[in-house]
Amino acid sequence: xxxxxxxxxxxxxxxxxxxxxxxxxxxxxxxxxxxxxxxxxxxxxxxxxxxxxxxxxxxxxxxxxxxxxxxxxxxxxxxxxxxxxxxxxxxxxxxxxxxxxxxxxxxxxxxxxxxxxxxxxxxxxxxxxxxxxxxxxxxxxxxxxxxxxxxxxxxxxxxxxxxxxxxxxxxxxxxxxxxxxxxxxxxxxxxxxxxxxxxxxxxxxxxxxxxxxxxxxxxxxxxxxxxx
Amino acid sequence: xxxxxxxxxxxxxxxxxxxxxxxxxxxxxxxxxxxxxxxxxxxxxxxxxxxxxxxxxxxxxxxxxxxxxxxxxxxxxxxxxxxxxxxxxxxxxxxxxxxxxxxxxxxxxxxxxxxxx
Numbered sequence: 001x002x003x004x005x006x007x008x009x010x011x012x013x014x015x016x017x018x019x020x021x022x023x024x025x026x027x028x029x030x031x032x033x034x035x036x037x038x039x040x041x042x043x044x045x046x047x048x049x050x051x052x053x054x055x056x057x058x059x060x061x062x063x064x065x066x067x068x069x070x071x072x073x074x075x076x077x078x079x080x081x082x083x084x085x086x087x088x089x090x091x092x093x094x095x096x097x098x099x100x101x102x103x104x105x106x107x108x109x110x111x112x113x114x115x116x117x118x119x120x121x122x123x124x125x126x127x128x129x130x131x132x133x134x135x136x137x138x139x140x141x142x143x144x145x146x147x148x149x150x151x152x153x154x155x156x157x158x159x160x161x162x163x164x165x166x167x168x169x170x171x172x173x174x175x176x177x178x179x180x181x182x183x184x185x186x187x188x189x190x191x192x193x194x195x196x197x198x199x200x201x202x203x204x205x206x207x208x209x210x211x212x213x214x215x216x217x218x219x220x221x222x223x224x225x226x227x228x
Numbered sequence: 229x230x231x232x233x234x235x236x237x238x239x240x241x242x243x244x245x246x247x248x249x250x251x252x253x254x255x256x257x258x259x260x261x262x263x264x265x266x267x268x269x270x271x272x273x274x275x276x277x278x279x280x281x282x283x284x285x286x287x288x289x290x291x292x293x294x295x296x297x298x299x300x301x302x303x304x305x306x307x308x309x310x311x312x313x314x315x316x317x318x319x320x321x322x323x324x325x326x327x328x329x330x331x332x333x334x335x336x337x338x339x340x341x342x343x344x345x
Contacts, residue, residue: 039331058338059331065324073328077335173324 006033007084007108011100012074013038014067015091019045021204026056028097029089037077038091041070068177072170079165086165090156092205099197103159106193113164113190114181116150117157122196128206134215141219146182150194154178154218157197164190175214176221229276236275244268 011029015022015038022038029036036056040048042064051058059077061070071088078086085107089095095117103115120139124132138153158181160168167188172180185192229237247265255261274281274297281293290296 042327057335059335061327061331063323063327065327069324069328073331076328077332080332171321173320 008035008082009033009085009087009104010035010037010078010081010083011087011089012071012078013089013091014041014070014074015039015043015047016041016064016067016070017043017045017047018091018208019043019047019050021093021208022047022091023050023054025089025091025093026051026054029100030055034100035078035081035083037074039070039074039077041065041067066173066177067175068170068180069173071177072168075160075165075168079162083165084162086160086162088156088158088160092208093202094199094205095157096198096200099157099195100159103157103195103197106195107159107161111191112193113161113188114185114192115159116152116192116194117155117197117199118150118152118194119155119197119199120151121194123198124201125198126201127199128201131201131206138215138218142179142182145223146179146186148182148185150182152194153182155197155199164188172221174221176218179218233275237272240268240272240275244272 011034013022013026013029013036018025026036026038038048038051038056038058040058040060042061048058048060057077059073061073074088075086085104087100087103089097089100099117099122103117106112106115119127120135135153139150142148142150142153154175155178167190168181168184170177170180184190244265247261247268251258251261251265274293278293281296283293285291285293285296288296290299
């Protein structure tokens with residue numbers, strides 16, 4: 001982090017077929033003291049085109065590689081361009097842009113290497129009952145497998161210090177990356193904390209989001225990852 | 229010789245000769261051609277002389293030659309599953325690295341030549 005002045009904050013937004021939502025989401029993020037980088041993960045629609053005229057950096061995966069892969073690409077780009085703090089933010093409109101300062105704060109203050117958004121410490125608006133149950137099970141599973149006392153898993157809003165982002169290696173290209181990030185906390189001895197955030201469910205985000213059946217696949221990928 | 233032996237032996241012999249021929253011509257990878265030649269040869273021998281596998285099975289404490297073959301095939305199947313699964317994962321990881329590198333390089337290019345709009 002620079003000795004003087006404010007840390008340079010980069011917001012990494014992975015997007016796959018988000019033409020409908022991306023422009024409004026990114027507009028909500030724009031602020032002079034932030035650099036925004038959107039990674040189009042091989043969308044079939046005009047996701048990147050919707051960002052024309054906005055002061056954001058656009059990267060494109062030639063083919064779809066999954067959200068984990070897109071995050072890693074965005075983080076590498078941010079590190080190359082001098083990021084001190086890297087925030088990850090989902091592109092489907094579930095997160096509240098006002099929460100960004102809150103996840104950045106403990107990292108900027110040097111209190112932790114990684115701040116994780118938690119919808120269960122904060123608010124989960126209009127969350128379907130099935131999703132809530134599944135996420136709760138995910139928390140229990142993660143606590144058992146990854147041995148980390150989180151209250152939320154698979155929350156896309158996080159802030160990494162430059163050190164943590166440099167050490168981060170996401171090898172789970174698809175959705176298991178969220179659990180993989182938690183695993184790396186212990187592996188790299190990062191300090192971390194959870195920050196209450198709001199997640200707002202809409203018909204769009206639910207349709208775009210993961211199918212609940214993915215949970216089993218993610219669990220299997222996590223276990224397979226452990227066995228490697 | 230029974231009917232199966234009459235059918236299988238010439239086919240395996242052809243496969244063996246093909247592999248041996250390619251080996252002689254210096255085709256590659258050599259280890260693969262050697263392995264396939266050995267497999268065709270072993271298959272032909274075990275079909276022509278079924279008692280041979282029974283004898284080997286007995287020395288290993290297995291009842292029948294057919295059981296021995298089943299065990300070998302099962303082990304090879306499982307081993308090749310893991311082999312190919314590993315290879316698949318590695319390929320996936322390499323593909324992601326390639327896609328990432330391409331995305332980063334293209335972004336760098338645009339970074340230096342901003343679009344003229």
